[in-house]
Amino acid sequence: MDQVLFEQLLVFFKTLADENRLKLIGMLAEREYSVEELATRLKVREPTVSHHLARLKELGLVKMRREGNNHYYQLEASSLHRLSKDVLSLEKIAAPEPEQATDLWEQKILKDYLQEGKLTKIPSTRKKREVILRWLVEQLAWEKRYPEKEINAFLLQYHWDSATLRREFIMTGLMQRDQGLYWRI
Incomplete structure (x- = not known):
């Protein structure tokens, strides 16, 4: 507005x-x-x-x-x-102001769920979870293919439940998986 x-x-x-x-x-x-x-x-x-x-x-x-x-x-x-x-x-x-309202809301979500660069918990609501997942996937390189072991190591830096986060990447369409390799889409 x-x-x-x-x-x-x-x-x-x-x-x-x-x-x-x-x-x-x-x-x-x-x-x-x-x-x-x-x-x-x-x-x-x-x-x-x-x-x-x-x-x-x-x-x-x-x-x-x-x-x-x-x-x-x-x-x-x-x-x-x-x-x-x-x-x-x-x-x-x-009507939100273009991008600003979304950015402010997303910043609040990141602030609420991240503490000292670590994910305190995985949000239970889909929209909040997607904000966190987008933030996490943005930490990864675009055209690189990551072995599952490397993705797990990356995710463990942020949260202990790497398997859930890895599955959520695929389910939300942020990453694809084929033959044990993961990449951003």
Whole structure:
């Protein structure tokens, strides 16, 4: 999620994180109200209602109409729809920043499972295990074919269960095996 979208979401949710503002939106969705009517229904003072309405107006969620000395407010439904479409779309909220989110997550996994260059345990979840396996296989040369004994010696530097790690390399498609030789793919 980019910083601009994050700031928009922050302002949006901070503004709506007030019980009275949410009630105001609900009431204004029904019909148009004056500040006096809203204050009476909410059982708060008019300046408090005016403050809340000003905050909602900043977001474009309410619009005001003057009639003499009275101000009448109603919900700006099109703005609410636009905000929900533009700011709250799942694609925008869930979209990680390219590579950075993945890199940070993978770094956390490596930090959690590696201690002094040794694997503390083999992760039980597939995604975490694949991060560890990719990191391990990256320590090996590309075009070299390793005998099983050499792969075992390499893996024992990181964890006692070399057989499981060796099998996982094959099962995840990170390495191939033929006639006792292993190589990266």
